[in-house]
Amino acid sequence: MPGSPRSPATPLSPRSPRGSQPGSPANNSPRVGGKLAYLASRRTSRDSETGDVAPLVSARYCKRRPSNFLELPVPDHYRPRVCSLPEQYNPRACDQIYRLRTFSITSKGVINRGDSLISKRSKSNTSVCSTVSRPSSRSGRSGERSPFEGSCCGSSYVSSENSVGITKYRVVLLGESGVGKSALVSQFMTSEYMNTYDASLDDEFGEKSVSVLLDEEENEVVFIDHPAHEMSVENCLTTYEPHACVVVYAVTDRASFKKAEDVLNYLWRESCVDKMAVILVGNKVDLVRNRSVSSEEGKAAATHHDAKFIETSSGLQHNVDELLVGVVKQIRLRLAAKKKRLKKLSMSRTSLSLQAAKDILHKMCTIDSKSKSCENLHKL
Numbered sequence: 001m002p003g004s005p006r007s008p009a010t011p012l013s014p015r016s017p018r019g020s021q022p023g024s025p026a027n028n029s030p031r032v033g034g035k036l037a038y039l040a041s042r043r044t045s046r047d048s049e050t051g052d053v054a055p056l057v058s059a060r061y062c063k064r065r066p067s068n069f070l071e072l073p074v075p076d077h078y079r080p081r082v083c084s085l086p087e088q089y090n091p092r093a094c095d096q097i098y099r100l101r102t103f104s105i106t107s108k109g110v111i112n113r114g115d116s117l118i119s120k121r122s123k124s125n126t127s128v129c130s131t132v133s134r135p136s137s138r139s140g141r142s143g144e145r146s147p148f149e150g151s152c153c154g155s156s157y158v159s160s161e162n163s164v165g166i167t168k169y170r171v172v173l174l175g176e177s178g179v180g181k182s183a184l185v186s187q188f189m190t191s192e193y194m195n196t197y198d199a200s201l202d203d204e205f206g207e208k209s210v211s212v213l214l215d216e217e218e219n220e221v222v223f224i225d226h227p228a229h230e231m232s233v234e235n236c237l238t239t240y241e242p243h244a245c246v247v248v249y250a251v252t253d254r255a256s257f258k259k260a261e262d263v264l265n266y267l268w269r270e271s272c273v274d275k276m277a278v279i280l281v282g283n284k285v286d287l288v289r290n291r292s293v294s295s296e297e298g299k300a301a302a303t304h305h306d307a308k309f310i311e312t313s314s315g316l317q318h319n320v321d322e323l324l325v326g327v328v329k330q331i332r333l334r335l336a337a338k339k340k341r342l343k344k345l346s347m348s349r350t351s352l353s354l355q356a357a358k359d360i361l362h363k364m365c366t367i368d369s370k371s372k373s374c375e376n377l378h379k380l
Contacts, residue, residue: 096120097117097118097119098117099115099117099118099189099210100115100116100117100212101190101210101211101212101213102115102116102212102213103212103214103321105214105215105325105329110321110322113213115191118211166211166218166219167220168219168220169219169220169221169243169327169328170222170240170242170243170244171221171222171223171224171242171244171245172224172236172237172240172242172244172245172246173185173246174246174247174248175248175249175259175260175263176249176250176253176256176259176260177227177228178250178253178256179249179250179253179256180250180283181225181248182225183314183315184248184283185208185223185225186208186314187317187320188208188210188320188324189208191321194317206225206226207223207224207225208222208223208225209222209223210223210324212324212325212328214325214329219328221324224236224240224242233263243276243331243334244277244278244331244334245263245276245277245278246279246323246327247260247263247278247279247280247281249280249281249282249283249298250282250284251282251283251285251287251293251298251311252284252287252290252291252293257282257293257297260280260301264301264302264304265305267307268305273306276331276334277308277327277330277331277333278305278306278308279308279309279310279323279327280298280307280308280309280310281309281310281311282295282298282311283311283312283314284313285311285313285318286313286315286316298311299374299375302374303374307374308330308374308376309374310322310323310326322377323377325377326377326378329377329378330380333380334380
């Protein structure tokens with residue numbers, strides 16, 4: 001009624017918009033928050049009145065909200081990184097699995113085609129070691145090549161068939177202690193980078209073998225590395241009868257270079273350079289500021305003793321693959337030349353005399369190019 005006092009129990013409310021009821025959400029919601037703020041406040045008040053837990057820890061909020069982005073189904077089990085390996089693969093079971101390093105020689109140099117894990121016991125017709133099925137060893141159809149073949153990331157697991165008939169080469173490493181012989185051998189074993197500056201590698205001397213696939217032919221190379229004070233050069237040659245000798249010195253140590261020259265002199269006096277491959281290696285070329293032996297000195301020493309020459313760095317993995325491939329290539333060339341000489345012995349005396357004259361003329365014409373060819377490990 002007009003003039004009657006307002007009831008204290010009736011609070012003042014703002015004017016509601018036209019057509020809205022007193023109990024509608026638009027009447028009780030704040031103007032700034034809108035309907036979402038109103039619904040949130042109502043839900044919070046209702047949960048607090050019923051005694052439920054906070055919305056963030058409530059069981060109904062544990063369900064993941066659907067996302068607007070594409071979601072992939074979660075598999076029951078995750079695919080491991082070594083799924084291409086056999087189920088019973090054990091890295092320490094050397095009698096079952098071995099590593100095969102694949103290389104190719106192109107006009108641009110040595111190309112590393114990656115490593116493969118080969119089973120010695122399993123037999124398969126699709127083997128990279130099989131001389132019958134090698135062209136189609138890594139592809140499903142004959143004559144095709146896998147797009148992953150030739151990639152360093154394409155390491156795979158395959159089986160070996162003719163691993164028993166693989167030719168084995170023995171290589172002796174000679175030189176002063178501390179020049180990096182063990183570090184080079186450790187890097188020969190894998191395409192992965194090895195921390196060859198680790199002092200623990202100095203104790204890993206002995207015999208190590210690695211399989212190399214070059215020019216579609218597989219060979220097992222056994223590197224024999226003994227400390228210089230443990231076995232002399234003569235004992236190494238008579239004990240192991242190697243196919244190649246790798247004489248190593250450090251470019252930062254002139255005393256080790258003098259030791260390498262003494263070894264080359266012994267091999268030259270004993271005519272070992274005619275029977276086996278001899279390679280002079282100048283290691284640690286990454287230590288440029290500490291270099292005391294120039295490349296010209298090492299090249300001259302190798303040329304004087306009819307040996308090959310290369311400079312490497314086991315710390316930076318520089319020319320390590322080139323040295324490994326060069327060792328295999330030199331051994332093959334030496335063996336092929338030996339077969340050729342044996343074939344000449346069966347010729348008549350006239351043909352033998354003509355061939356000897358040709359060899360003398362060839363040596364006279366190529367004597368000036370020895371210094372150029374001593375760094376080419378792919379030719380005699």
